[in-house]
Amino acid sequence: MLPVAVCPCECFYEDADMVYINPEECIDCEACIPECPVEAIFHEDNVPAQWVHYIELNAKRSNECPPAESP
Ligand code: SF4
Numbered sequence: 001m002l003p004v005a006v007c008p009c010e011c012f013y014e015d016a017d018m019v020y021i022n023p024e025e026c027i028d029c030e031a032c033i034p035e036c037p038v039e040a041i042f043h044e045d046n047v048p049a050q051w052v053h054y055i056e057l058n059a060k061r062s063n064e065c066p067p068a069e070s071p
Pocket residue numbers: 006007008009010011012021025026027028029030031032033
């Protein structure tokens with residue numbers, strides 16, 4: 001299953017470029033992490049250094065984009 005489909009909080013949002021997780025709505029259950037086909041989801045405390053700049057972008061865009069649709 002894709003991450004969007006397993007999330008119990010429906011806190012995924014998306015635009016044409018990527019998918020975002022709203023950090024205020026996410027309950028940190030981590031159900032989505034093993035489901036990501038490109039291993040692109042990390043708990044905020046475990047984001048690799050080269051991706052840390054995405055934390056702020058993720059928070060901003062998750063409040064601007066429409067909900068991601070579950071396939
Ligand atoms: S960790 Fe957050 S985004 Fe991932 S499935 Fe759980 S609530 Fe949803």
